[in-house]
Amino acid sequence: MGRASRGHKRKKRIIGITVLALVLLLITGAAAALLYDARHAELEISGQKEIVLEYGGKYADAGAKAFSRGKLFGQLDTPIDVYAYIPHDIDELGEHEVKYFCSYLGRSYETVRTVTVVDTVFPVLELVPSGDFNATVDRGYMEPGYSARDNHDGDITSQVIVNVSGDRVYYSVSDSSGNTVYAEREIRVAPTEPVIMLEGGEFVTIEAAISYEDPGFKAYDGNANNVSDRVVVKGEITPYLTGEYDFTYILDLGYGEPVIASRKVTVVPVDMPASVAPAQKTIYLTFDDGPGPYTEQLLDILKKYKVKATFFVTAQNPEYLYLIAREHEEGHTVAVHTYSHEIYSKDETNVYSSVEAYYADFMKMRDIIYEQTGMYTNMFRFPGGSSNTLSRFNPGIMTTLSQAMPNMGFKAFDWNVSSGDANGRRKPEQIKQNVIEGVQSISYGYAVVLQHDIQDFSVEAVEGIIIWGLNNGYTFAALDMTAPRTPHAVFN
Ligand code: ZN
Numbered sequence: 001m002g003r004a005s006r007g008h009k010r011k012k013r014i015i016g017i018t019v020l021a022l023v024l025l026l027i028t029g030a031a032a033a034l035l036y037d038a039r040h041a042e043l044e045i046s047g048q049k050e051i052v053l054e055y056g057g058k059y060a061d062a063g064a065k066a067f068s069r070g071k072l073f074g075q076l077d078t079p080i081d082v083y084a085y086i087p088h089d090i091d092e093l094g095e096h097e098v099k100y101f102c103s104y105l106g107r108s109y110e111t112v113r114t115v116t117v118v119d120t121v122f123p124v125l126e127l128v129p130s131g132d133f134n135a136t137v138d139r140g141y142m143e144p145g146y147s148a149r150d151n152h153d154g155d156i157t158s159q160v161i162v163n164v165s166g167d168r169v170y171y172s173v174s175d176s177s178g179n180t181v182y183a184e185r186e187i188r189v190a191p192t193e194p195v196i197m198l199e200g201g202e203f204v205t206i207e208a209a210i211s212y213e214d215p216g217f218k219a220y221d222g223n224a225n226n227v228s229d230r231v232v233v234k235g236e237i238t239p240y241l242t243g244e245y246d247f248t249y250i251l252d253l254g255y256g257e258p259v260i261a262s263r264k265v266t267v268v269p270v271d272m273p274a275s276v277a278p279a280q281k282t283i284y285l286t287f288d289d290g291p292g293p294y295t296e297q298l299l300d301i302l303k304k305y306k307v308k309a310t311f312f313v314t315a316q317n318p319e320y321l322y323l324i325a326r327e328h329e330e331g332h333t334v335a336v337h338t339y340s341h342e343i344y345s346k347d348e349t350n351v352y353s354s355v356e357a358y359y360a361d362f363m364k365m366r367d368i369i370y371e372q373t374g375m376y377t378n379m380f381r382f383p384g385g386s387s388n389t390l391s392r393f394n395p396g397i398m399t400t401l402s403q404a405m406p407n408m409g410f411k412a413f414d415w416n417v418s419s420g421d422a423n424g425r426r427k428p429e430q431i432k433q434n435v436i437e438g439v440q441s442i443s444y445g446y447a448v449v450l451q452h453d454i455q456d457f458s459v460e461a462v463e464g465i466i467i468w469g470l471n472n473g474y475t476f477a478a479l480d481m482t483a484p485r486t487p488h489a490v491f492n
Contacts, residue, residue, distance in 0.1 A: 037070035041080050041104030043111045055119040055152055059090045064100040064111060080104050093117050093152070093177070119177040123150035125160065127171070132186040141169070141187050150175040167223070194221045196231060196249050196261040205266045208407035210359045212239035217261070219251045227251065235263075240355065240404035242267045270409030272378075276482045281474045282446040283439060284483065285309040285462070286415060288337050288381065289316065291323035292454035298462060299326055305466045308478035311453070312337035312381040312413075315368055324372035333478040334372075335379035335413070339364040343383045343390045351383060352391035358401055362410075379481065380405070381413050387488035398492040411481055414488040415450035416442060421458035431461035436468055448479070448486045 047062035066080035085099040098113040128145040141164065148156045153175050163170045167187045174180040200215030219228045235247030245265045252258040287298065290313060302309055310333040313324055328334050339361045342349050351361045362380065370376050382401070384390055391397050405412055417438030419431045431451070439447040449465075451458045469476060477483075 033072055037072035039068060039070035039073075039076075039105065040107070041066050041102055041109050042069050043082065043100060043102055043109045045100065045111055045113050048113075050114045050116075052116045052118060054121070055091075055093055055117050056121075057091075059086075059115055059117075061086055061098060064113075066102040066104065066109065068104065090115055091117060093119055119152045119175065120179065121151045122179045122181045123148050123153070123156060123173055123175045125171060125173050125181045125183045127183055127185060130185075132188050133169070143169070146171055146183070148173040148181075150179075152176065194227070194251055194253055194256075194259045195219065196251050196259050198249070198261055198263055200263075202262065203264050203266070205268055206239070207270045207409075208240045208242060208267050208404070210240055210356065210408065212237050212265070214247070217249055219249075219259070221253055227253065237265055237267070239267060240407055241400070242269055242403075242407055267407070269407040272406065272409060272411060273481050275484050277484060278446050278477065279475060280445040283469050283474045283476050284446070284448045284479050285451065285465070285476060286312060286381070286413070286448060286479065287451050287453040288312045289314050289341065290453035291320035291327070292317045293320070294456050294459040295320060295323045295327075295453045298453050298459045299323070299330060299332075301459075301463050301466070302332070303330060305463075305470070305476075307466055307476040308332055309476070310335060310413075310479040313365065313369065314341050315339045315365060316341055317454070321368060321372060324369060328373040328375070331478070333377075333379065333480060334369055335377050335381065335479070336362055336365045336369065336410075337381050338362070338383040339368070341383050343388065346393045350391075350393070352394050352397045352401075354394070355397070355400055355404060358397070362405075378410050379413065379479065380410055385414050385488050386412060386490050387414070389491050392492045394492075396492065398490045402490050412485060412487070413448065413479055413483070414486050415448045416486040417447045417449040419449060419451045419458060419461070421452050421455045421461075426457055428457045428460035428464070431458050432464040432468070435461070435465050439469075439474070446484060448484070 043064055043066045045064045053059055061084060063084060064082050066082045068076040068078040068080065080102050083101045087096045090096045094117060096115045098115055100111050102109050125148045126146060128147060133141060133144055146160055148160050150156050156173055156175065160171055160173045169185050169187060171183040172180055196217055196219045198217045204215055217228065217231060218226065219231045221227050230251060232250045233247060235245060237245040247263045247265065249261040250258050287309060290311060308331050311327050312335050314337050315321060324334055338351055340351060342351055347353065348357060351358050366376060386398055386402050417435060420426065420434045421431050435449055453459055
């Protein structure tokens with residue numbers, strides 16, 4: 001090899017080394033660059049990372065994108081697949097996580113989007129009908145109705161809270177998310193003037209009775225408050241005497257003019273059958289003050305001659321009260337005389353001490369007759385007759401009772417023939433004679449004979465009276481509601 005050749009060879013080697021060195025440098029530089037570049041995937045959510053969604057809206061996933069990024073070379077257009085996880089209940093109320101995944105260069109990446117579904121929509125509370133309520137004074141406030149619906153909870157009418165306070169009604173209802181809605185209405189009361197309302201009206205007609213009770217009333221102030229207890233009632237009534245009675249109802253609230261209402265009460269008599277004149281020559285035998293020890297004997301005599309009589313009974317001999325049942329069963333008329341027959345005292349034990357005392361005594365006996373016969377009688381005879389003067393310690397009582405009792409539907413009977421058996425002991429023959437003369441002296445055709453079956457001598461006279469009557473063309477009958485009253489003159 002020549003020098004030149006040796007020199008050429010060396011030059012070549014230098015070039016070779018240099019190239020190698022350059023290549024090494026290049027590789028080293030590239031590796032260093034790659035290392036420095038720190039290439040990775042970047043996962044980026046499209047749209048907002050935190051979403052608040054109203055209930056009822058549909059969640060639409062905007063997805064996420066992934067791309068490659070390094071320090072040195074920045075973003076590369078290398079496509080990276082992204083996978084999304086969307087919870088199936090994402091439309092329900094609450095907080096949900098939507099997750100996105102990708103992998104790149106052997107590494108996994110994940111990111112999360114928060115989706116919160118809220119209900120901020122208020123329920124709809126509807127008053128049916130809407131608006132204020134016009135209450136009436138007498139009926140007050142009555143809830144007209146309401147309904148509530150919610151976009152999430154549905155019908156929540158049953159959860160509406162209603163509060164009546166003063167003249168306002170407050171309604172509220174909340175849905176399950178705590179959205180509360182309110183409504184209210186005013187209670188308007190008409191009329192706004194105080195008022196008295198008379199039950200039964202301004203004109204009342206009643207049948208005569210021993211007592212009277214006002215049919216009632218209601219009074220309200222302008223705010224529909226019941227102020228009935230502040231009404232003063234003025235007026236008086238004698239409920240067993242027919243006529244017209246005026247009552248005034250005054251409501252004075254202390255302001256404005258007093259409210260005044262008035263009522264006219266008309267007392268009318270109870271309807272009674274009219275009296276009918278009997279056939280000529282009718283004799284009504286009537287026996288007062290029993291039953292007693294001789295009543296059974298009397299009933300036997302009446303039965304023997306098939307004669308019907310009338311008994312004005314008392315409870316003076318309680319052990320004989322059972323005979324009232326027999327009197328009734330055998331076709332006789334049983335009517336009230338008196339329970340106590342107390343007409344001699346001058347105090348409140350006397351049946352004539354007051355209308356009320358008389359009525360109480362009367363009713364007591366009437367009830368006993370009902371117990372014995374099963375029937376209420378409306379027939380009676382005043383103790384002592386309506387002409388008695390023993391009652392004069394209470395002036396006018398007979399005049400009042402003579403009106404009051406028929407007004408209340410009770411028919412009073414007196415007599416037109418007295419047997420004289422109440423004026424001390426007599427012989428039966430004398431009693432018989434008194435009755436016959438009495439019957440014969442009556443010119444108008446019928447006789448109502450007074451006897452007492454608590455007098456043995458009077459009972460003993462009955463058979464002779466019956467025989468005489470039958471032999472002389474008389475008919476014996478029992479009194480009834482259409483029989484003549486043969487009223488006495490009233491002397492008190
Ligand atoms: Zn008597």
